[in-house]
Amino acid sequence: MRSQPLAATIVLLAVAIGPFALAQSTTPKPKKKKHGKPAASASASVTAEPEPPPEPPPPPPPEETARAEPPPPKELPVTPPEKTWSSSDTYEDPMKRYYFVGLRYRGDVIPKFLINAFVDGGATLYSNAAGIELDSRKDGFSTVFGLSYQNYGTGNLLFLQKGKDPTDAANYSVVNSGLSGVYASVDLLWSIPIDSSHHWDFEYGIGVGLGVLFGNLEDNWVFGGPNNPTGPYSSLSQLRPCQTQNDAASCTTGDHSGATIAKVGNYIEPAGIAGPRPLLFPMVNFPQLGIRYKPVKEFEARLGVGFSLTGFWFGISGDYGFEKEDDSEASKPKKDGAMPSLHGSL
Numbered sequence: 001m002r003s004q005p006l007a008a009t010i011v012l013l014a015v016a017i018g019p020f021a022l023a024q025s026t027t028p029k030p031k032k033k034k035h036g037k038p039a040a041s042a043s044a045s046v047t048a049e050p051e052p053p054p055e056p057p058p059p060p061p062p063e064e065t066a067r068a069e070p071p072p073p074k075e076l077p078v079t080p081p082e083k084t085w086s087s088s089d090t091y092e093d094p095m096k097r098y099y100f101v102g103l104r105y106r107g108d109v110i111p112k113f114l115i116n117a118f119v120d121g122g123a124t125l126y127s128n129a130a131g132i133e134l135d136s137r138k139d140g141f142s143t144v145f146g147l148s149y150q151n152y153g154t155g156n157l158l159f160l161q162k163g164k165d166p167t168d169a170a171n172y173s174v175v176n177s178g179l180s181g182v183y184a185s186v187d188l189l190w191s192i193p194i195d196s197s198h199h200w201d202f203e204y205g206i207g208v209g210l211g212v213l214f215g216n217l218e219d220n221w222v223f224g225g226p227n228n229p230t231g232p233y234s235s236l237s238q239l240r241p242c243q244t245q246n247d248a249a250s251c252t253t254g255d256h257s258g259a260t261i262a263k264v265g266n267y268i269e270p271a272g273i274a275g276p277r278p279l280l281f282p283m284v285n286f287p288q289l290g291i292r293y294k295p296v297k298e299f300e301a302r303l304g305v306g307f308s309l310t311g312f313w314f315g316i317s318g319d320y321g322f323e324k325e326d327d328s329e330a331s332k333p334k335k336d337g338a339m340p341s342l343h344g345s346l
Contacts, residue, residue: 085325090198090294092137100135100300102319104146110311120160121172125311127152129183135300135319142203142292144187150211152179158222158236167231169223170250173263174241176218185209185283191292201292207285207306217269217277221256223248241266284309297323 092098110125131148154177164171186208191201220241224230228238242251242264253259261267269276290304298321305314 100319106315209283
């Protein structure tokens, strides 16, 4: 019968499936946990999206913000700008030495009344001196070294021996100087400022030096001329220089007390330590007064007067100053901490 095979097939399927169904039905169900959720599986943790970041806290109120901000920096005090180097600022640091070099001129006046202290006659004489100078100055005191040339040239001058008879031609001589001298000197000058700008100073002091003389000093005896052969004589026009001892009695050595050499024919006095033509001649200037003017750092000028062994003198000078901008500031550290420059003044 066709129904038997079908029934057998159903029985076989029931026998085969039965144990599995029984096992499925007899498997105990897991107990539910009373607290907490079941742990997420590994796959779920991997695939889960990250949580968004927390929102920032709300800003504090304006009052709290004002209290939290630091106070503004304090303003630095206003300071005057640093003093810059200026050529017109002629102030001199009393602790610093200043040097000047330049030219000088002096005019010497030998008044006739000074000459007449030794001989009668003659005239007021004027001589010129020019040279170079070096001024070493510190704390208002100048040491001025000078080297100068001075000319003592004159024309013919008529001199009468002091206290002798003016009617005797033997007591007269005609002198003509061709002397010159080179002097080394030093002036010691103290100064007093006379204005607040440091441009003007009053100076006072002393000067000393020594000169070497050279050149000729002519000395001629005379005799009475045709205009006045017998005297008294008041000018050269009334006398003639002796050319030989035969010109007149006043031209001979016998007519001159103690004379051993006839001073005729433009006689030249010999040089000597203390003779009529000295080899060395001292220079002494005292007192020495003047005005010093310094318009800029690089220049100074002087105008001075004084009294010397030979009379009065006045002088003027102009010197170049070696003061330059002080580079010592370059050796100081900078305010911002930068290294100082290695370039300084030599």
